[in-house]
Amino acid sequence: MESDVRLAERLATEAGEILLALQKSSGLTGKDLGKAGDEQANTFLMRMLRAARPDDAILSEEEKDTGDRCSVRRAWIVDPLDGTREYGEGRTDWAVHVALAIDGVAIVGAVALPGLGMTLTSGSPKPLEPAGDPLRMLVSRSRPAREAVAVAETLGATLVPMGSAGAKAMAVVRGQADIYLHTGGQYEWDNCAPIAVAQAAGLHVSRVDGSPLVYNCADPYLPDLLICRMELAARVLELVKALPSA
Structure with missing residues (x-):
């Protein structure tokens, strides 16, 4: 079975690719583009997570929350498009979030930055750079x-x-x-x-x-x-x- 970290990374990256394609080809801009992006990325993530982890709960910004998830130890917590405004404006400072919380703790995470062509995950942490001067x-x-x-x-x-x-x-x-x-x-x-x-x-x-x-x-x-x-x-x-x- 695909590991949780690998699954999170793959889904965040693929959702980001969907969003980039929509941004380039839809002809939409601003709020209309943001709304379409939210809907398409959410549909993709929900379908893929339900297929890959049918016994886990899911909390998504774009889905109605029933509260039933609270009785489940493993909960996927996703934001299909974090930074809808920036996405609609054609900026690069937006993201896709896919995380897994177990017993209330954020254990697995993947944050795709599609505008920058990268996905950062909890499974492959980046070495820290020296602090800035000034901070x-x-x-x-x-x-x-x-x-x-x-x-x-x-x-x-x-x-x-x-x-x-x-x-x-x-x-x-x-x-x-x-x-x-x-x-x-x-x-x-x-x-x-x-x-x-x-x-x-x-x-x-x-x-x-x-x-x-x-x-x-x-x-x-x-x-x-x-x-x-x-x-x-x-x-x-x-x-x-x-x-x-x-």
């Missing part, structure tokens, strides 16, 4: 989080605007940035695969209070996360804790 803090293109901006100012870090959550997380894995601090609200499908990949690469991953990220919960909302180099984690968590309440 580089990833933030949303449109809504930089107050907490991230404040921490960056204290650390003297440069802000790096970027699109999807997966693209941001993989920028840290790839050595393009040092810290991804997010406090603006996400869901499990936004970060389960990126967390599995980042953790396998030797990065710190947690909620912004230092607690672990737990998956396959009845409520899939995950309000915040921190992905950063291990040597920066304690300082970043300390700075977040010291921030005044909004």
Whole structure:
């Protein structure tokens, strides 16, 4: 049987190829392209996962969630198109996420970055590059989080605007940035695969209070996360804790 890591990598990559083909040939742009991409990638991933792992649960951003998955130990958590806006605009900072959580822990992850021609997985972690000087803090293109901006100012870090959550997380894995601090609200499908990949690469991953990220919960909302180099984690968590309440 194909391993879970290999399955995740193959499906994320193939879904990305479907999205690239649609982007090039459909004639659609903007929101219409994003909607079509979400639908096509989700249809593909759901069909393939149900065939390959019929006994596992699946949580997808594009599927109605019944909650029945919570009684199953193994749950695939997928985002067929993370960064719909960036995809519709023809940018490269969008991703496909395929992850497997077992007993609430992100064990397997694959994040395809089709616009960059690569898929990063928990099975083949990339060696970490040296930290930047100055440090580089990833933030949303449109809504930089107050907490991230404040921490960056204290650390003297440069802000790096970027699109999807997966693209941001993989920028840290790839050595393009040092810290991804997010406090603006996400869901499990936004970060389960990126967390599995980042953790396998030797990065710190947690909620912004230092607690672990737990998956396959009845409520899939995950309000915040921190992905950063291990040597920066304690300082970043300390700075977040010291921030005044909004």
